Amino acid sequence: MIKKLLTAVAVLIMLTGVSVFADEPNVDFGPYMREMQRNIKLNWEPQRVGHSTHTTVFYTIKKDGTLKNVSIFKSSGDKKTDSAAIKAVKKTKFRPLPTGFDKDSIDVQFTFDYNVYGKNGKQ
Numbered sequence: 001m002i003k004k005l006l007t008a009v010a011v012l013i014m015l016t017g018v019s020v021f022a023d024e025p026n027v028d029f030g031p032y033m034r035e036m037q038r039n040i041k042l043n044w045e046p047q048r049v050g051h052s053t054h055t056t057v058f059y060t061i062k063k064d065g066t067l068k069n070v071s072i073f074k075s076s077g078d079k080k081t082d083s084a085a086i087k088a089v090k091k092t093k094f095r096p097l098p099t100g101f102d103k104d105s106i107d108v109q110f111t112f113d114y115n116v117y118g119k120n121g122k123q
Contacts, residue, residue: 027101036094037110044088046114047080053114055085062105065094073109085112 046053053076060068070089072082089110097106 027098029098032095032098036092036108039092040088040110043091044084044112046084046112047078049078049081049114050116052116053078053081053112055082055112057085057089057110057112058107059089059110060105060107061094061097063097063101063103065096067092067094068105076112076114081112081114085110088112 054074055072055076056074057070058073059070062068067090070086072086075082076085
């Protein structure tokens with residue numbers, strides 16, 4: 001039993017970072033970004049792989065909440081993992097951008113981490 005516990009592999013799935021490129025200091029994007037992160041996480045169905053992966057997706061959200069220009073900014077090196085990240089973003093419904101934001105759109109970098117711990121993982 002103890003041997004099984006010592007060789008078990010634990011998987012931690014995380015959405016670690018959101019970077020928004022907007023120069024509007026008087027607009028609070030915090031609640032908008034937290035909701036966006038929660039909704040993307042609900043739509044993310046990563047493939048089980050035996051190693052940790054890190055994927056960054058770049059996309060644009062128009063003022064009305066329309067999603068544009070979804071692409072891989074930094075690949076994990078695993079096509080299935082990258083595809084799952086793109087699919088999660090495309091599946092998410094975005095609200096219109098916060099009131100007071102005067103630009104037509106914002107650019108977002110969203111990071112997906114799939115961490116494997118244990119025998120062949122990173123720790």
